[in-house]
Amino acid sequence: MSHEARPATKNSALFYQSELQRPLFSHSEGIYLWDVNGKRYIDGSSGAMVSNIGHSNARVLAAMAAQMDKGTFAYRLHFENEPAEKLADELVARSPAGLDRVFFVSGGSEAVESCLKLGRQWAIATGQPDRHKVISCFPSYHGCTFGALSITGYTPLSEPFDAMMQAMPKIPAPRCYLERDIYSEENDDALGLRYAENLREEILKQGADSVLAFIYEPVGGASTGALVAPSTFHQRIQEICREFGILLILDEVMTGVGRTGKFLAAEHWQLEPDMIALSKGLAAGYSPLGAMLASNRLVDPVLANGGFMHGFTSAGNPLSCAAGLAVLNELDSLDLVVNCELRGIELKAGLEKLMTKYPFIGDVRGKGLLQAFELVSDCGTMAPLPKALNAHSTLVDIAYENGLIIYSRRTRGGVEGDHFLVCPPLSVSSEQVVDILRLLEESLEQFAETLPAFPNIKGSS
Numbered sequence: 001m002s003h004e005a006r007p008a009t010k011n012s013a014l015f016y017q018s019e020l021q022r023p024l025f026s027h028s029e030g031i032y033l034w035d036v037n038g039k040r041y042i043d044g045s046s047g048a049m050v051s052n053i054g055h056s057n058a059r060v061l062a063a064m065a066a067q068m069d070k071g072t073f074a075y076r077l078h079f080e081n082e083p084a085e086k087l088a089d090e091l092v093a094r095s096p097a098g099l100d101r102v103f104f105v106s107g108g109s110e111a112v113e114s115c116l117k118l119g120r121q122w123a124i125a126t127g128q129p130d131r132h133k134v135i136s137c138f139p140s141y142h143g144c145t146f147g148a149l150s151i152t153g154y155t156p157l158s159e160p161f162d163a164m165m166q167a168m169p170k171i172p173a174p175r176c177y178l179e180r181d182i183y184s185e186e187n188d189d190a191l192g193l194r195y196a197e198n199l200r201e202e203i204l205k206q207g208a209d210s211v212l213a214f215i216y217e218p219v220g221g222a223s224t225g226a227l228v229a230p231s232t233f234h235q236r237i238q239e240i241c242r243e244f245g246i247l248l249i250l251d252e253v254m255t256g257v258g259r260t261g262k263f264l265a266a267e268h269w270q271l272e273p274d275m276i277a278l279s280k281g282l283a284a285g286y287s288p289l290g291a292m293l294a295s296n297r298l299v300d301p302v303l304a305n306g307g308f309m310h311g312f313t314s315a316g317n318p319l320s321c322a323a324g325l326a327v328l329n330e331l332d333s334l335d336l337v338v339n340c341e342l343r344g345i346e347l348k349a350g351l352e353k354l355m356t357k358y359p360f361i362g363d364v365r366g367k368g369l370l371q372a373f374e375l376v377s378d379c380g381t382m383a384p385l386p387k388a389l390n391a392h393s394t395l396v397d398i399a400y401e402n403g404l405i406i407y408s409r410r411t412r413g414g415v416e417g418d419h420f421l422v423c424p425p426l427s428v429s430s431e432q433v434v435d436i437l438r439l440l441e442e443s444l445e446q447f448a449e450t451l452p453a454f455p456n457i458k459g460s461s
Contacts, residue, residue, distance in 0.1 A: 109143030192230025
């Protein structure tokens with residue numbers, strides 16, 4: 001049964017995005033979660049790509065307990081606190097050159113909002129008040145608050161609020177895999193450059209003096225399903241931003257803190273952005289935490305011009321920052337970034353093997369343990385499955401019943417198409433990757449039985 005059709009089965013004061021009902025959570029450990037009925041689930045998506053080091057890590061919980069004994073809240077305008085100071089130093093040490101300052105928040109949308117507002121206040125402080133437009137990609141996902149939503153390219157999320165927001169310009173996301181008529185490894189670099197030039201054209205169209213920044217996900221997240229652009233795309237984007245004096249913002253809310261096999265996805269392409277938004281894996285689900293990393297070049301003029309007109313009550317919360325420090329310690333002591341890279345290779349190979357078995361899998365993509373596969377009706381044209389099938393929710397429900405949690409979204413701007421993220425915790429073992437692939441294959445086999453007979457699916461004619 002799809003998410004859209006599932007009826008409510010119990011009374012609850014809570015509501016979220018739909019009427020979808022799930023069992024009551026009991027407890028978790030490592031890559032596993034249990035419901036109150038004793039059923040075990042493999043967390044094949046790390047929640048929403050959050051639980052990077054796995055669940056119920058004893059050392060992280062001990063560090064949080066130690067901080068709780070000292071205190072759980074100290075307002076940033078009244079006190080500095082040691083966990084926040086130490087975590088800020090750690091993040092600066094692990095980040096590209098020039099990212100010298102850290103501003104803590106509670107989540108990804110807040111981190112992106114912070115980047116937008118710091119950039120705008122920098123423009124005002126440096127005598128560039130006309131710079132206010134932030135270019136992003138379509139599709140993309142940057143958050144659900146109004147500022148983050150205005151740069152998000154996912155129609156169902158933004159359309160109801162269009163009248164309440166200032167529209168921001170978009171360029172096509174570098175989805176080279178859809179261009180099957182010209183895509184090949186030989187012209188991969190050329191395609192990357194072609195997609196990057198869309199940014200230059202859009203800057204000129206908008207008027208360079210009005211453009212403040214370009215923001216993108218270095219590896220695609222929920223809206224594009226682990227999209228990996230050609231290397232040439234990233235380097236050319238950075239060149240174009242520098243050519244016009246436009247800020248380069250990387251949304252690493254999902255990709256950061258080891259998820260792609262590097263601490264930051266920026267490292268894959270030696271990018272040196274002006275700002276980075278982090279969250280999700282930063283405290284790995286142990287406490288709400290996010291961060292904006294920024295250059296002194298931006299921060300100093302803003303602070304000298306009356307201060308940063310922005311903030312959140314829980315910014316720099318000592319308990320959350322203690323959790324973040326402990327997560328980084330586990331990342332290092334367990335060598336989880338290297339494990340992520342190795343297990344990611346195994347997971348991708350397994351997904352590619354499934355693609356050879358099931359003709360409705362049209363693409364497998366990703367880096368590290370940010371992997372995805374996309375369902376199509378025709379692998380030659382990459383035409384999506386019929387929208388009415390609701391494949392994105394049907395397969396998730398089947399896998400869930402089989403004890404495997406995966407994450408799905410509509411691929412084509414939120415309107416149609418179906419992709420699935422497979423992103424287990426970075427602590428996953430080779431044996432557990434095998435288990436994930438086994439349960440996924442069982443679920444795909446069941447899903448195949450739900451498909452109607454139409455051309456190019458299940459060998460029908």
